[in-house]
Amino acid sequence: MSASVLSVVVMGGSSGIGEATATLFAAEGAEVVITGRSQEKLDAALARIGGKTSAHRLDASDPAQIAAFFGQSQTVDHLVIAVSGSAGSGPFATLDPAHLAAGFDGKFWPYVHILQAALPHLAADGSVTLVTAGSARAAFPGTVGLAAINGALEAMVPPLAVELAPRRFNAVSPGVIDTAWWDAVPAEQRKELFDGLAATTPVGRVGRAEEVAAAIHMLARNGFITGTVLDVTGGTNLPSGR
Numbered sequence: 130m131s132a133s134v135l136s137v138v139v140m141g142g143s144s145g146i147g148e149a150t151a152t153l154f155a156a157e158g159a160e161v162v163i164t165g166r167s168q169e170k171l172d173a174a175l176a177r178i179g180g181k182t183s184a185h186r187l188d189a190s191d192p193a194q195i196a197a198f199f200g201q202s203q204t205v206d207h208l209v210i211a212v213s214g215s216a217g218s219g220p221f222a223t224l225d226p227a228h229l230a231a232g233f234d235g236k237f238w239p240y241v242h243i244l245q246a247a248l249p250h251l252a253a254d255g256s257v258t259l260v261t262a263g264s265a266r267a268a269f270p271g272t273v274g275l276a277a278i279n280g281a282l283e284a285m286v287p288p289l290a291v292e293l294a295p296r297r298f299n300a301v302s303p304g305v306i307d308t309a310w311w312d313a314v315p316a317e318q319r320k321e322l323f324d325g326l327a328a329t330t331p332v333g334r335v336g337r338a339e340e341v342a343a344a345i346h347m348l349a350r351n352g353f354i355t356g357t358v359l360d361v362t363g364g365t366n367l368p369s370g371r
């Protein structure tokens with residue numbers, strides 16, 4: 130590694146999968162920077178994560194804020210991109226292209242802008258891990274838009290890994306994970322949805338942020354894995370033969 134103390138940036142690190150990932154790196158003594166839009170969420174996450182962690186408020190949908198952040202950043206050993214978009218789902222026949230475009234603006238383009246701005250600061254033996262989504266290769270009705278957004282990101286991983294070697298590029302592709310991402314769904318409806326999904330998931334439940342974080346941490350720390358998209362879905366994406 131480029132330094133004895135690892136430098137880690139988790140974009141979207143104030144909640145859910147990003148926060149759990151920051152917690153793992155902080156626990157092993159890394160200098161972690163988490164980003165997000167809400168200062169309140171960043172402050173609360175900092176208090177939970179502890180260690181040598183700091184926060185930087187930015188809106189990842191604004192390329193200028195991303196450029197300003199990386200412009201002042203030192204060498205980054207591991208970059209994790211866990212920014213969440215929320216738009217882009219719904220039945221395809223009535224999917225407003227403007228809504229789909231908003232979905233790309235909320236996740237695809239921020240990831241692209243972050244990747245480009247971070248590159249000059251990424252250690253030669255460093256890594257980038259994208260958080261995509263199982264919807265990229267599943268076939269759930271109502272997820273055509275999410276499949277397009279996350280599928281586009283997943284398709285970028287192998288060529289990024291070759292074009293920008295020896296820096297490593299991987300993705301984790303989560304199934305349904307119980308995080309604040311689902312807060313927009315009323316509690317009772319969410320429980321019903323999670324129970325229904327648990328019943329059709331081989332491991333019998335939805336996932337936890339810590340389980341995705343462990344996969345991200347492994348991909349970042351294993352110097353011989355690159356160009357890989359790792360499913361963390363509890364088996365929901367496996368063909369059932371039915």
Ligand SMILES: NC(=O)c1ccc[n+]([C@@H]2O[C@H](COP(=O)([O-])OP(=O)(O)OC[C@H]3O[C@@H](n4cnc5c(N)ncnc54)[C@H](OP(=O)(O)O)[C@@H]3O)[C@@H](O)[C@H]2O)c1
Nearest residue numbers: 141143144145146165166167188189213262305306308310
């Ligand atoms: N939870 C799931 O079931 C699931 C499934 C598949 C894939 N994923 C993916 O996993 C990733 C992490 O999601 P999560 O479940 O951990 O969600 P989460 O708990 O809502 O965390 C999202 C993080 O991203 C930040 N964020 C959102 N929009 C941002 C923006 N425009 N600029 C900067 N930061 C922004 C949030 O902070 P602020 O709100 O303060 O900005 C927060 O820190 C996302 O890419 C999501 O699509 C989640």
